[in-house]
Amino acid sequence: MDAPGREWWRDAVCYQIYPRSFQDSNGDGIGDLEGIIQRLDYLNDGTPHSLGIDAVWLSPTYPSPMADFGYDVADYCDVHPDFGTLETMDRLIAECHRRGIRVLLDWVPNHTSDQHPWFIESRSSRESPKRDWYIWRDPRPDGSPPNNWRSVFGGPAWTFDERTGQYYLHSFLKEQPDLNWRNPEVEAAMLQTLRFWFERGVDGFRIDVIGRILKHPDLPDNPPNPEWRPGDRERFSQLWIYNHNYPDVFEAVKRIRKVFDEYPGRVAVGEVFGTPEEIARYYGDADSPGLHLAFNFHFIHERGHVITPWEAPVLRRIIANAEATVPPFSQPCFALNNHDRSRFVTRQNHDGHGLERARAAPLLLLGLRNTPFLYYGEEIGMADVDIPPERQQDPARFRSVGRDPERTPMQWDASPGRGFTTGEPWLPFGPPSPNVAEQDGDPDSLLSLYRRAIWLRKELPALRAGSLTDLGGDDSVVSWWRQAPGAPGVAVAINTATVPARAQLPFLRGRIVLCTARAREGERAGGEIELPPLGAAWIAEEA
């Protein structure tokens, strides 16, 4: 399946499935593992009629009270009955592997559910052998929490437990107590959960909020953020220096990596936040590696909650920063969407041109030197869905509506159940278009563009594995050049302006192999080409 000596994940196109929302197989309105199995041919049937996905990442599928829809894990070594059983997961892994699709699960090491047996034991008494598995502290003399840390989802990061008279720390919901990674027993127990799944054939993990697992040992107050203004989100009111990307995290990551190395071919992809330098640090060093890959979300947001504009100079800076910082033994890992963020089409629609930008998006994401992650529905241009107050599910309210709008069920067709369910979906569908059925046979559809992009990437070594050189560009055009030994070079050019623009190419003879305007594909290209408004193209060198 792979070139000898080259790890599969370097060439892979990955696809995030939010299991509740991909395919329901039993009419309860909740997506499940059996449903995912039914849809695997859509992801990769070995032909360019399918998307050509190489790996799926499933958001958490473990037993959970679902306070945070599975990111509150009650048992790391089982499957939630809503999704199936361990047997279904074994079959899903086998069915994926039969199609050459790798399987990544979601590992949540920072916190468990408050219903996890470890926490139930820990909170039972101050003398519990598991007391120190979580982070318990006495109140301050006035009864207030031990420090000023705020929860990511708002409110204090501490909850007082009447029974034992202490506070416990939770970086997210109070139903998600933080594990104490300074206790070696906790680390050992968590690492064992990785081995459990590796033994069952899982190919790797996306690691949830890895940057928070170790805090400053003294838990000091965080300093106020001087840039914060009333009305900004509360969690930005302080600088997270003692509970986020704290230096000890980077050493723990290396110990976690060693468990991955016990099982050949496995990959660790971290959900990390920070500057390009902080992201790069998660990869570790050549002689003591950390994560294989660390997500770079800068195309979504660079700092805090400010949406990254679709502007050539900004995109160019993000690419240059990643190229300059990620160590040479690995490569960047970009995503334009995930289950926590407003979808691209909506995010980039301030002037009504969101869908046009969404056509250029795959040429950016799949044209970069990186392991790209798509989010289900991105390939058909799904937008955020308005959720009426009585249907809202997500308890996290850092946006007024939480994260439900980007988590709505996959739209397979325009039927009442959208091909997703025969029952009542757990979140409303929104309008029946876009959907897979309407785009499937249409060569001009976004879905067809994604399919062509992914299959071309497999065919062109320069795109899959080549080096990247910035081609300069200007305020309208961001462009770069991909090159691999013995293979035709490929130029990627993206016009972020709403008027036509010209892109300079570094060779005299080439051909457009992919374009947001399909009619342009096959066109010969000289030293420069004209790009349509918000358009993009891949141009391959010809001998």
Ligand code: TEU
């Ligand atoms: O997210 C971590 C996280 O901090 C982001 O959710 C982000 O800060 C947030 O969306 C607000 O901007 C991960 C998971 O992806 C998320 O779904 C979980 O809720 C969270 O961890 C807790 O496990």
Ligand code: CA
């Ligand atoms: Ca179901």
